[in-house]
Amino acid sequence: MKSSNPTWFVIRRREFLAGTAMFLFGATRVRAATIAGQLPWTPNAGAPPSRAKLGPWEFFTGEEGRAMEALADCIIPPDAETPGGKDAGCAVFVDRQLAGPYGRREGLYVRPPFQAGTKSQGPQSEKGPAQHYREALAALDRGCKAKYGERPFADLPVADKDEVLRELEKGDFKLDGIDGQSFFEQVVKDVQMGFFADPIYGGNRDMVAWKMIGYPGARYNYLDWVSRHNERFPLPPVGITGSAQWTR
Numbered sequence: 606m607k608s609s610n611p612t613w614f615v616i617r618r619r620e621f622l623a624g625t626a627m628f629l630f631g632a633t634r635v636r637a638a639t640i641a642g643q644l645p646w647t648p649n650a651g652a653p654p655s656r657a658k659l660g661p662w663e664f665f666t667g668e669e670g671r672a673m674e675a676l677a678d679c680i681i682p683p684d685a686e687t688p689g690g691k692d693a694g695c696a697v698f699v700d701r702q703l704a705g706p707y708g709r710r711e712g713l714y715v716r717p718p719f720q721a722g723t724k725s726q727g728p729q730s731e732k733g734p735a736q737h738y739r740e741a742l743a744a745l746d747r748g749c750k751a752k753y754g755e756r757p758f759a760d761l762p763v764a765d766k767d768e769v770l771r772e773l774e775k776g777d778f779k780l781d782g783i784d785g786q787s788f789f790e791q792v793v794k795d796v797q798m799g800f801f802a803d804p805i806y807g808g809n810r811d812m813v814a815w816k817m818i819g820y821p822g823a824r825y826n827y828l829d830w831v832s833r834h835n836e837r838f839p840l841p842p843v844g845i846t847g848s849a850q851w852t853r
Contacts, residue, residue: 657807663704671759698799698808708735744780
């Protein structure tokens, strides 16, 4: 028999829905646990990035690699305490990036029409990073040979290399078919990324850049150090792959 009181129906429906919600919450509730004497995760679980392999160039030719290493050392010159861009692996970092998905523009729309976009839109050229680097490094060597008696960029004295980069930055050193200023900005950015990136990508060899600035790396947390200002962190830096002590 139907009830003539609509209030009774509303109350009963609310009780039913509330009871159902409590049942579902209870069924899916995750119980807390105390973890002691072990890591709160499984080492190397998931899909970590692949480590850059040591060895020959994967994208650059021999001459391109020499030019890139020379550029890296000009942008980050070595000193008595820290290796320069070449020995820190910055050229290797750029090589592996250009040989990988970044250089191939995987996941990007690369069909025409191509037109100049705003600065915030990034490169809109038909040429991807790999092709742009290949053409720009060749143009750089051609320009240097024309100005410095058939010597490519890598064979120039340090003072002449620095002068070439200063002129590139100002737009005074012209590269055949290439925007020299844009190439200079790109190289500086890529070398900097290689210097400070996680070593798994080929640069920042032996974490030289992190040690230089005192960056502790990808440690689990720093809760004990949040309020300890102007104190040097005493532990060595750790990369994405973790420490050997964590996986014994």
